[in-house]
Amino acid sequence: MVEEKMKMVCITCPVGCSLEVNHDGKVVITVEGQQCKKGIAYAKVELTDPRRMVTTTVKVRDGLHPLVPVGISATIPKHLIIKVLEELRKIEIQAPVVMGQVIMEDVFGTGVKVIASRSMPAKEAILTQ
Amino acid sequence: MKLKSKYDVVIIGSGPAGVAASIAAKKEGAEDILIIERDIEPGGILLQCIHNGFGLELLKEDLPGPMYAQRFIEEAVSLGVNLLVDTMVLDITPGKKISAISRWEGFLELEARSIVLAMGCRERTRPQIRLPGYRPAGVFTAGTAQRFVNVEGYMPGKRFVVLGSGDIGMIMARRLTWEGAKVERVLEILPFLSGLTRNYVQCLMDYDIPLQFSHTVSRILGKNRVEAVESVQVDEKWQPIPGSEEIIPCDTLLLSVGLIPENELSRKAGVILDPITGGPIVDEGMQTNVSGIFAAGNTVHVYDLVDWVTEAGFIAGKQAGKYAIVDKKKTTRMIKVKSGDNIRYVIPHQLDKEALTENEVRLQMRVVKPVEEKVWVEVVDGSNLLTRKLHRYVRPGEMVTIDIPKNSYDALLKTDSLTVKVSKH
Numbered sequence: 001m002v003e004e005k006m007k008m009v010c011i012t013c014p015v016g017c018s019l020e021v022n023h024d025g026k027v028v029i030t031v032e033g034q035q036c037k038k039g040i041a042y043a044k045v046e047l048t049d050p051r052r053m054v055t056t057t058v059k060v061r062d063g064l065h066p067l068v069p070v071g072i073s074a075t076i077p078k079h080l081i082i083k084v085l086e087e088l089r090k091i092e093i094q095a096p097v098v099m100g101q102v103i104m105e106d107v108f109g110t111g112v113k114v115i116a117s118r119s120m121p122a123k124e125a126i127l128t129q
Numbered sequence: 130m131k132l133k134s135k136y137d138v139v140i141i142g143s144g145p146a147g148v149a150a151s152i153a154a155k156k157e158g159a160e161d162i163l164i165i166e167r168d169i170e171p172g173g174i175l176l177q178c179i180h181n182g183f184g185l186e187l188l189k190e191d192l193p194g195p196m197y198a199q200r201f202i203e204e205a206v207s208l209g210v211n212l213l214v215d216t217m218v219l220d221i222t223p224g225k226k227i228s229a230i231s232r233w234e235g236f237l238e239l240e241a242r243s244i245v246l247a248m249g250c251r252e253r254t255r256p257q258i259r260l261p262g263y264r265p266a267g268v269f270t271a272g273t274a275q276r277f278v279n280v281e282g283y284m285p286g287k288r289f290v291v292l293g294s295g296d297i298g299m300i301m302a303r304r305l306t307w308e309g310a311k312v313e314r315v316l317e318i319l320p321f322l323s324g325l326t327r328n329y330v331q332c333l334m335d336y337d338i339p340l341q342f343s344h345t346v347s348r349i350l351g352k353n354r355v356e357a358v359e360s361v362q363v364d365e366k367w368q369p370i371p372g373s374e375e376i377i378p379c380d381t382l383l384l385s386v387g388l389i390p391e392n393e394l395s396r397k398a399g400v401i402l403d404p405i406t407g408g409p410i411v412d413e414g415m416q417t418n419v420s421g422i423f424a425a426g427n428t429v430h431v432y433d434l435v436d437w438v439t440e441a442g443f444i445a446g447k448q449a450g451k452y453a454i455v456d457k458k459k460t461t462r463m464i465k466v467k468s469g470d471n472i473r474y475v476i477p478h479q480l481d482k483e484a485l486t487e488n489e490v491r492l493q494m495r496v497v498k499p500v501e502e503k504v505w506v507e508v509v510d511g512s513n514l515l516t517r518k519l520h521r522y523v524r525p526g527e528m529v530t531i532d533i534p535k536n537s538y539d540a541l542l543k544t545d546s547l548t549v550k551v552s553k554h
Contacts (some may be wrong), residue, residue, distance in 0.1 A: 008330075009327060009333050011228050011327040011330050012327075014185065014327060014433070014434060015327075016325055016326035016327040052331060053181045053191075055179050055180045055181060055193050056179070057179065057279055065282070066281070067280065067281075067282045071196075078335070078502070081307075081534075084215075117179060117193040117194075117195045118176070118195035118196065
């Protein structure tokens with residue numbers, strides 16, 4: 001087993017702890033520099049299967065605005081980001097949209113959902129107060 | 130929603146600070162609370178901050194901006210806070226009179242017992258950093274680009290350079306890359322990162338976007354449209370190092386060079402600002418130098434986490450609510466003394482119910498026109514006559530006095546106003 005050292009920054013929260021990770025190429029041996037246990041979890045995942053949160057917008061038909069912001073329910077592997085964005089670009093949903101509405105059930109078999117980050121009322125809503 | 134002419138608390142802005150203030154004011158016991166918002170919907174800047182990272186401290190959740198905003202908007206509405214959108218406040222006086230122009234109400238004027246200023250902040254612009262060049266299309270502040278991309282549905286360009294390594298600049302670098310653009314370079318004049326390290330990792334490093342410290346843009350090239358920017362390295366005094374110039378071809382320049390607390394209305398209201406923060410001077414309850422005017426959020430100074438903005442809003446709202454409640458008690462304990470028929474004015478203008486038993490109530494007045502025959506000078510509360518005095522004549526040049534007898538004090542305590550008038554004998 002060859003022990004290697006890797007530096008990384010944890011991105012779980014705004015603090016951004018600088019981590020020093022000892023690993024053998026696949027498994028994390030020790031983690032130093034974290035201020036909470038989320039840093040250890042982050043290091044383990046980042047080493048072998050780096051994952052990210054993705055937020056973007058999806059086209060809306062007849063809505064107050066032409067786009068609705070969406071996010072994912074959990075992180076997805078980095079290499080799937082571009083694919084997800086391409087798939088979402090093909091969709092156009094009908095207003096009204098409800099916050100929390102599921103836009104895409106399962107991101108390429110990860111079990112992660114794409115959901116609307118806000119409600120988007122139909123355009124007529126602007127005419128009444 | 131029927132607009133009132135006087136509110137307990139009026140809040141300018143429905144961003145996280147304003148909405149939090151409205152919730153706290155309501156919980157403190159203030160009744161009539163109005164938020165005035167210039168945009169067509171509430172939420173403030175959070176509506177365009179579609180990325181995660183909001184609520185980690187306060188809610189222990191990792192929310193995108195719009196969702197964080199909605200959480201508190203829903204609470205405010207359920208508590209009975211009124212919201213007037215598509216309405217721009219034009220003026221606030223030190224006497225807390227508010228003038229606004231509204232899509233729904235036209236020009237309106239209202240009064241507030243207390244005000245919370247929560248207008249947020251604006252971005253530093255190209256003229257403010259005196260960037261040489263013509264004025265080609267394609268120069269945007271990062272927040273403007275964010276509004277276009279995330280809300281309005283426009284791409285500002287295809288090939289970008291970002292000036293400033295603040296969070297807005299880095300977040301937009303990633304956003305534009307996700308939308309198919311090429312971000313050529315991020316330039317930072319300081320020798321260190323302006324924003325959060327996590328954003329350097331997930332926005333720049335992940336996408337191999339080069340970041341250069343101690344660099345800035347020395348001029349913009351292009352006449353009708355940006356064609357390139359000239360970058361230059363600077364020393365510790367921000368002076369360009371000759372020979373370090375580099376032309377970076379691009380079609381759009383994004384400026385992420387600082388946020389400035391928005392305080393045009395604060396100035397109009399007589400609020401004194403701190404020249405270092407650019408925001409009002411406030412005490413621990415977020416009250417400004419003007420009694421009853423409070424401020425919260427980016428209007429006061431620029432925050433990096435919205436959770437702390439919400440907290441500041443809670444503090445300001447609680448104090449604004451308290452202030453309004455005390456003020457209301459004071460006005461309901463005052464009795465207005467009004468001038469009726471042929472009375473030009475009466476002194477005193479108001480009577481303090483709490484001081485009634487201590488002082489005699491002597492009213493002094495002058496009439497408008499002389500009447501050279503017997504008249505009654507009457508003090509009435511609605512249709513109820515409290516006291517009257519017979520005069521052989523009344524003349525403007527001769528002051529008239531009338532005392533309110535002590536046996537009327539019980540009636541006085543129950544009323545809001547009295548009218549003094551001259552009537553025929």
